[in-house]
Amino acid sequence: MKQGADELRALTAVRGLAAWMVVLFHIRLAMPGVPPEVLAVLAKGYLAVDFFFLLSGFVIWLSYADRLRGGGWAAAGDFLKRRIARIWPLHLFVLAGAAALALLFAATGREAGHFPFAELPLHILLIQNWGFTNALTWNVPAWSISCELGAYLLFPLLAAAIDWRRVPSAAIVAAVAALLVLLHAVFAADGATALGQDIARLGLIRCAIEFAAGTALCALWLRWRERWRMPALLCALIAAALFAAWGAGRMAETLAVPGAFAALLVALALTAGRRGNPLDAAPLHWLGEISYATYLGHYLLWIAFKLAFVSDPRAVPWPLIGLYLLMVLASSAMLYHWVERPAQRWINALRLPWPGLALRAAPPGSPRG
Numbered sequence: 450m451k452q453g454a455d456e457l458r459a460l461t462a463v464r465g466l467a468a469w470m471v472v473l474f475h476i477r478l479a480m481p482g483v484p485p486e487v488l489a490v491l492a493k494g495y496l497a498v499d500f501f502f503l504l505s506g507f508v509i510w511l512s513y514a515d516r517l518r519g520g521g522w523a524a525a526g527d528f529l530k531r532r533i534a535r536i537w538p539l540h541l542f543v544l545a546g547a548a549a550l551a552l553l554f555a556a557t558g559r560e561a562g563h564f565p566f567a568e569l570p571l572h573i574l575l576i577q578n579w580g581f582t583n584a585l586t587w588n589v590p591a592w593s594i595s596c597e598l599g600a601y602l603l604f605p606l607l608a609a610a611i612d613w614r615r616v617p618s619a620a621i622v623a624a625v626a627a628l629l630v631l632l633h634a635v636f637a638a639d640g641a642t643a644l645g646q647d648i649a650r651l652g653l654i655r656c657a658i659e660f661a662a663g664t665a666l667c668a669l670w671l672r673w674r675e676r677w678r679m680p681a682l683l684c685a686l687i688a689a690a691l692f693a694a695w696g697a698g699r700m701a702e703t704l705a706v707p708g709a710f711a712a713l714l715v716a717l718a719l720t721a722g723r724r725g726n727p728l729d730a731a732p733l734h735w736l737g738e739i740s741y742a743t744y745l746g747h748y749l750l751w752i753a754f755k756l757a758f759v760s761d762p763r764a765v766p767w768p769l770i771g772l773y774l775l776m777v778l779a780s781s782a783m784l785y786h787w788v789e790r791p792a793q794r795w796i797n798a799l800r801l802p803w804p805g806l807a808l809r810a811a812p813p814g815s816p817r818g
Contacts (some may be wrong), residue, residue, distance in 0.1 A: 457721045458729055462736065463717055464737045464740045467500050467501060471494055471744060472747045472774070474493075474495055476773070481764045499659055499710055502593070502659035503707070505660055506666070509663075513528055534796035535741075536597060536598065539742060540745060544573065548564075550564070550752065551566070565587075572588070576598070578592040578595035579599060582649055583650075585648060588745065588749055590747075591745060592652055596657070600657055607664065614671075618672055621669055622669070632703065644703055662711055663714070666715050674719060685716040688709045691708045691712065692705070692709045750776060754773050758772075
C-alpha cells in the first residue's frame, strides 16, 4: 500500500491531543480530587511542546524542502510569508485580548505584573523568547511560537545545506541521536534536569534542535513508508523503552523524552492512514485542525474564566471545570474559522515584492505545522 503526504491525517490528530495535554497541564492544580498518579501525568503536560517541535520539523521538511531547493531568495521569502501567515495573525489577535485584560487589571487596581507593557513590542514581533527576557509573560504558551519563528527563519538555510535524501539511513539515525544528545548536553551544562526549566534562555535552542531532528525523521519516514511494519515496530519499542527508562529514573528527561518522542513520531507516521487506525477518526482530526487556536487561546481564557466564575482557584468545582473545557473547545473552533484561516488565506494571497518562484500550498490532507 503506497502512502503519501495526504494520508498523514493521524499526525494532525495527535497534535490536537497534545494541545489538550497542555490545557490540562495548566489547570491541573485547580481540579479537586484528582488521584496523585493522574496528577503526576498531567504535571508532565509541558512535554507536549517537545512533540510539537519535532512534528513541526517533520511537516515543514515534507511540505517545503524540495520546493525551496533551487528557488533562491524568492522561494525562501514565499516560504516565510506562508509560515508567518500560519502563526502570526492568531497570535496577534490573542495578544490583543491579553492587552485588553491587562488594561482591565490596571483600571480595577489589580496586580498586573504578568503583563509588562515594556515587553509588549517583543511579543508583537514574536521575538519574546529569543533571549531578551528572563521570564514568561503575557500569553505564556506563545513562547514556543516565538521559538518556532526562529526555526522557520533558519529552515531555508538548513534545506540548502543538507539534503537528507543523499545521506545513508544509518547516518540519518546517527544525526538524530547526535542532535538529541546535544540537546541533553546543553541542558546539563545549564544545570537543568527537566525540559521545562529555564524556558526563557533554553527554549529557543530546545526548539531549534528538535525541529532539525524532525526534518531528519521525515527523511526516514520517506524511506521506510513502503516497507513500514518492521520500522514501525522497532520505533514503537524504542519509544516504550525510553519512556520506561525515564519513568524508572534510569535516564534523564532531557535525553529520554525527546528520543522517545522522535521514535514515536516515526512510528505514528508509518502507521498513519493504515486500516483501523483510530487516529484517523474525523473528530480527532478536527481537534488537530483547531489545535493551534486551542494552544494559543486556552491560557488567557483560564485567567478570565477564574476572574468571572471562581472564588477559590485552588479547587474549582467540576461543573465549572467542565464549563471551562467546553469554552476552550468552542472558542478554538471560532478562532480557527473566524480569525486563523481567513487571515492565513488573506496573507497567502499577497504578492511578494520580487518576482520568482511561488511555493504551492501543502498537499490537501497533509498535517499542517
